[in-house]
Amino acid sequence: MEDPVRFRPELGHTIESGAKADSRLCWTCGSCDSECPVNIATGRLRPRNIVRMASLGMLEELLCHSEIWYCLTCRRCEQICPNAVKPSAIIEYLRMEMISREWISWETFQRYRDLFARFQRVRWRAAAACLGGDVADVTQHRWQRWLEDPLPVFSEKIISGNVIHAFNTYRGPMERAHIRLCFTCGECSSACPIACHRDVFDPRTVFRMAHLGLEEELFRSPALWLCLGCGRCTDACTQTVDGCEIIQSLRAEAIESGAVDRDLVFRIEASNRNIFPWFLEEVDRLLGHSTKPAAGCLRRAYA
Ligand code: SF4
Ligand code: SF4
Ligand code: SF4
Incomplete structure (x- = not known):
């Protein structure tokens, strides 16, 4: 059986002084979870949990939490929070902390950034399909092709x-x-x-x-x-x-103006449900996470 969570206020202060996220103001309403585009598309990124874990001082657990690498850094969670808590600031702090502790190598971080950059190509192609009236359907073959192929020259x-x-x-x-x-x-x-x-x-x-x-x-x-x-x-x-x-x-x-139809945003949301899980899988593969969150990372970090 796993050890129960212990409240470690000193680590909570460490996170707060680095992230300046006002995490203690969180009343766990879950608005951030409901608005997070990655969570909406996949159900696998819960900023509320991250904020709560930060408040409890669960620094090492957070550093091994795969969800911090799923985040798009869109700050939607921050914009929607009624108490002005900044989950995205915690995530950015945790990423930098992982790099400074060398729990993730600089090379792997650069590969992550490259993956994130190429993911924007996929989003572009999915948006193009939506503008054409379709919902982007993504097979593994199409995902790889969209990820690798440059966009057509304008x-x-x-x-x-x-x-x-x-x-x-x-x-x-x-x-x-x-x-x-x-x-x-x-x-x-x-x-x-x-x-x-x-x-x-x-x-x-x-x-x-x-x-x-x-x-x-x-x-x-x-x-x-x-x-x-x-x-x-x-x-x-x-x-x-x-x-x-x-x-x-x-x-x-x-x-x-009618230049695009009103259903476009719904098609984009539907497309996100098709493409975001592929991105998360790719992140897991790159960072060595198993399907059980962060187990592989924990093994490496504490080896
Ligand atoms: S929206 Fe703000 S108060 Fe609500 S759970 Fe998220 S961080 Fe906490
Ligand atoms: S910043 Fe990250 S956690 Fe916050 S809403 Fe955007 S993707 Fe979700
Ligand atoms: S243009 Fe870029 S920086 Fe500006 S709001 Fe959009 S994603 Fe953010």
Whole structure:
């Protein structure tokens, strides 16, 4: 029988001082679990548990918890929490702690990042299928192909006439998001967790296209539907451009204008249920976790 959980306040303080997540304010409502896109798609990432374990000071158990590598770092849990607890900050702290303790090698971490980057290709292709009216059905063969194959090169010439109505389109939301202040420095792209390959997703390009009035091209692009809504681009912008708001406005306008149908978001959610389990399997394989959470990791860490 496993040992009962012991409350270790000193380790709880260690986590809190590193993560600054206000985990003691959690009243375990589970809103974060309900809104976490990975949990919605797979039922295998529960930020509430992570917060509770952090409060109990279960540092070593958390460091061996496979769920911390399933997270997309989208910060949805943080945005939805009524008590402003930051589960995503705990996860980011735990990942860095694993690296500094060398419980995960730097090489493995780089391979994880590469996997995460290639996963964005899969998300792009799934979004493309959804824009075409389908739900992305993913077999193992298709998963591997989507993961490995680069995206098709974009060769369509932008029609210069479209640029004429720049500054007139969606003036309200775009103006409120300070789009005109962007001088394309690229800080947003550096901060964005999914801007790994420019051909897949690059927030600076999205904002510049929106600024030029190329919303029709954006509405047709799967990239518009990849944004996680984390807000890092907004936080990073010294020109106060609210990139997160720009993308949310573009999506709303795409639906309102009929450029995409209203069921698109439901098809994307259904596609997520098909592609996310493959990503989690791939993460497990890479990090050596068995199906029993973290057992393999625990063996390695304490060997
Ligand atoms: S939403 Fe906040 S208060 Fe509710 S379980 Fe999650 S962390 Fe705790
Ligand atoms: S950051 Fe996003 S993916 Fe990670 S636990 Fe929070 S809601 Fe889930
Ligand atoms: S909100 Fe900004 S930083 Fe976050 S995923 Fe979207 S574009 Fe990237």
